Amino acid sequence: MKYCHHCAAELIHKIPEGDDKLRHCCDACDTIFYQNPNNVVGTLPYYGDKVLLCKRAIEPRLGKWTLPAGFMELGETLGEGAARETTEEAGAQFELQGLFSVLNVARVGQVHFFFLAELTSDQFAPGHETMEARLFEEHEIPWDELAFRTVKETLRAFFADRQAGEFGLHQMDIHH
Amino acid sequence: MKYCHHCAAELIHKIPEGDDKLRHCCDACDTIFYQNPNNVVGTLPYYGDKVLLCKRAIEPRLGKWTLPAGFMELGETLGEGAARETTEEAGAQFELQGLFSVLNVARVGQVHFFFLAELTSDQFAPGHETMEARLFEEHEIPWDELAFRTVKETLRAFFADRQAGEFGLHQMDIHH
Numbered sequence: 001m002k003y004c005h006h007c008a009a010e011l012i013h014k015i016p017e018g019d020d021k022l023r024h025c026c027d028a029c030d031t032i033f034y035q036n037p038n039n040v041v042g043t044l045p046y047y048g049d050k051v052l053l054c055k056r057a058i059e060p061r062l063g064k065w066t067l068p069a070g071f072m073e074l075g076e077t078l079g080e081g082a083a084r085e086t087t088e089e090a091g092a093q094f095e096l097q098g099l100f101s102v103l104n105v106a107r108v109g110q111v112h113f114f115f116l117a118e119l120t121s122d123q124f125a126p127g128h129e130t131m132e133a134r135l136f137e138e139h140e141i142p143w144d145e146l147a148f149r150t151v152k153e154t155l156r157a158f159f160a161d162r163q164a165g166e167f168g169l170h171q172m173d174i175h176h
Numbered sequence: 177m178k179y180c181h182h183c184a185a186e187l188i189h190k191i192p193e194g195d196d197k198l199r200h201c202c203d204a205c206d207t208i209f210y211q212n213p214n215n216v217v218g219t220l221p222y223y224g225d226k227v228l229l230c231k232r233a234i235e236p237r238l239g240k241w242t243l244p245a246g247f248m249e250l251g252e253t254l255g256e257g258a259a260r261e262t263t264e265e266a267g268a269q270f271e272l273q274g275l276f277s278v279l280n281v282a283r284v285g286q287v288h289f290f291f292l293a294e295l296t297s298d299q300f301a302p303g304h305e306t307m308e309a310r311l312f313e314e315h316e317i318p319w320d321e322l323a324f325r326t327v328k329e330t331l332r333a334f335f336a337d338r339q340a341g342e343f344g345l346h347q348m349d350i351h352h
Contacts, residue, residue, distance in 0.1 A: 077280035
């Protein structure tokens, strides 16, 4: 960040009055540009004993398997964003259920949220970000070919809860 | 947003290739400036039968009562942000507990998160954003003088859960 979004003046890196952190500030038009964490929202879609994974057709992690998820957009709720991503990436039909995992990835300034989603069909229509969308039984999950650590932890928690017979809310901090 | 943060060229409002939403784009240096929702993180601090509220010394809602909360910062987890705000705004001593409420305020592009926090002292040292920090019993809560709807809903859920004898996770969408 070098120039002001509003007036194109050069930005200054300083601690504004009443604050205690360095911010990008414009002294010409008196604006502070805060940078804040982003939310990634998605679902864990299941159909009987199987779960849906999508093979990524885009970078990063092209060719790796993921749960449908992406950046939350302005104007939507966490659940609306999770449902939108599931439709966009998998073309799945589902009923959105409760919040299942909340994973802090502080290193990259993100929080990931996954909701459970019960699939009402085993037919999919993957969007352009997805090479293939298919159902996996637990023993078929490509654990070494998963795109993201938050996906792996969410799947682990799902199978553990299923075995225990009860689904809870899982909160985790991902450090690497 | 009129000018590019990186090269100061004029931004164009267009739908980038492979996207379906209007974004602020710089054709000079090929950058897309996404705007995403922000997280507000805070706590519901309690001490025996009482809860801690802070009287705001800053706009918006100067003079109204709130739970300690503020924007999540880069590099921290939801819980770390909630704890930081509780220290900054109330100077409270506490043990952070579980996530208690998640409130979508899509109209303003925010999600609010409140954690329970058990106070280990009834002494406070409010920061410059707070005029007064004090404990309230349920019947003393200034319901008509609360700063934000998400604070009101979180307090309501807390007292209802306490009466029921069990604390759950509360998810709500705030529409007005």
